[in-house]
Each structure stands twice: as C-alpha cells, then as structure tokens.
Amino acid sequence: EVQLVESGGGLVQPGGSLRLSCVASGFTFSDHHMDWVRQAPGKGLEWIGRFRNKGQGYTTEYAASVRDRFSISRDDSKNSLYLQMNSLKTEDTAVYFCARDYISHYSWDVWGQGTTVTVSS
Amino acid sequence: DIQLTQSPSFLSASVGDRVTITCRASQGISKYLAWYQQRPGKAPKLLICATSTLQTGVPSRFSGAGSGTEFTLTISSLQPEDFATYYCQHLNSYPITFGQGTRLEIK
Numbered sequence: 001e002v003q004l005v006e007s008g009g010g011l012v013q014p015g016g017s018l019r020l021s022c023v024a025s026g027f028t029f030s031d032h033h034m035d036w037v038r039q040a041p042g043k044g045l046e047w048i049g050r051f052r053n054k055g056q057g058y059t060t061e062y063a064a065s066v067r068d069r070f071s072i073s074r075d076d077s078k079n080s081l082y083l084q085m086n087s088l089k090t091e092d093t094a095v096y097f098c099a100r101d102y103i104s105h106y107s108w109d110v111w112g113q114g115t116t117v118t119v120s121s
Numbered sequence: 122d123i124q125l126t127q128s129p130s131f132l133s134a135s136v137g138d139r140v141t142i143t144c145r146a147s148q149g150i151s152k153y154l155a156w157y158q159q160r161p162g163k164a165p166k167l168l169i170c171a172t173s174t175l176q177t178g179v180p181s182r183f184s185g186a187g188s189g190t191e192f193t194l195t196i197s198s199l200q201p202e203d204f205a206t207y208y209c210q211h212l213n214s215y216p217i218t219f220g221q222g223t224r225l226e227i228k
Contacts, residue, residue, distance in 0.1 A: 106212035107155035111164035
C-alpha cells in the first residue's frame with residue numbers, strides 16, 4: 001500500500017523548534033519530489049516547500065512565510081522527508097501534511113494523515 | 122505570486138444537483154491546475170490534475186475544464202459523499218498556491 005506517515009508534532013513554545021518526519025512506503029520514494037503543506041485551524045491549505053528528487057539535484061523551494069525559519073531535507077535510504085522548524089510563531093500552529101508529487105502531473109496524488117503542531121505559551 | 126480565487130466560497134445544494142466551482146488565476150497558468158476534495162479531519166484527496174485529467178478511482182460525475190486564467194470543477198449529480206470542501210491549486214511557478222476553498226453543504 002502506498003502510504004505517507006507523518007510524526008513529530010506537538011506543543012512548542014513561541015521561539016522554539018520542532019522537527020517533523022514523514023516516512024514513505026509502497027513506492028520508490030527516491031523518484032519523487034516531496035512537499036510539505038499545512039492547514040491552520042479552520043483555514044485553507046498553504047504550501048510550505050518542496051524538496052526535489054536526486055534527478056533534479058535535490059534542490060528546494062520554500063514559501064516566503066517560512067523561508068528563513070524552516071528547512072526541508074530528505075534521506076532516500078530511509079524513505080524519509082523532514083521539516084525542521086525553528087523560531088516558531090503562534091501563526092505556525094497547523095496540521096502539517098507531507099505530500100508526494102505526482103510525476104509530470106503538477107499535483108500531489110498521495111498525502112499523509114497529517115501531524116498537529118501547536119505553538120503556544 | 123499567482124493568486125487563485127475560488128467562487129463561490131460557500132455553496133448549498135441538494136443531492137442530484139449539478140454544481141460548478143470556478144477558480145480564477147491572477148495570471149495565466151496554462152494547464153497546471155488541480156482540484157482537491159477535503160473532508161473534515163482528513164487529508165486532501167486529488168480529484169483532477171492538469172485541468173481536466175480525472176484521477177484514477179474518482180467518479181466520472183466530476184469534471185474539470187478551463188485554460189489560462191479561468192477554470193471550473195463541475196459535479197454533474199451530487200451524491201451525499203460529495204459534501205466537502207474543494208480547493209484548486211496551481212503548479213505553474215513558485216510559490217505553489219491554493220484557492221481559499223469552496224465549502225459545499227447539503228441544502
């Protein structure tokens with residue numbers, strides 16, 4: 001079964017850090033670009049960033065709202081994607097999803113169930 | 122940044138109705154538009170990619186159309202399981218953005 005499973009969410013104080021993980025199974029992880037998307041409570045979807053596959057040079061893209069604070073990485077040997085979040089703000093409170101790029105279809109065809117991050121004092 | 126504006130933001134309809142949701146882009150995005158369905162507490166589900174390509178397993182009552190800056194998602198005959206929130210998304214350039222969502226509720 002093709003699957004993405006996120007973990008690492010929790011409660012963190014403003015200014016703190018957190019690292020999220022996304023483990024993939026059931027497909028060749030290394031073939032795909034991978035993305036993080038978040039959704040604040042009661043709000044819409046917001047793209048955070050992308051980590052391209054090896055064929056595209058392992059390059060990254062970020063949304064302006066997180067570029068200086070968040071960092072995405074991946075370990076193809078562990079079928080894993082990571083999101084390092086630093087200098088967290090209350091407005092970063094959200095459910096964080098990882099998503100698989102649907103190759104050549106300009107969309108995401110597989111999503112994790114999400115992990116909840118709450119930034120509060 | 123490319124802005125996507127969905128209309129309406131809220132839609133009340135009955136089972137069997139035909140409904141259309143529009144997504145307008147602030148600049149041309151060629152065919153690089155996708156539609157997702159999201160139910161409460163769940164991850165988004167891909168319905169349509171590249172404007173009009175139906176994802177495997179998605180019922181044929183869903184269809185997408187458009188080009189350039191105006192796109193539509195149509196549900197030809199609403200079923201009870203279709204009441205959810207729908208988002209459009211572009212991947213023409215970075216940053217990737219979503220529409221604000223259209224909440225479809227049962228009348």
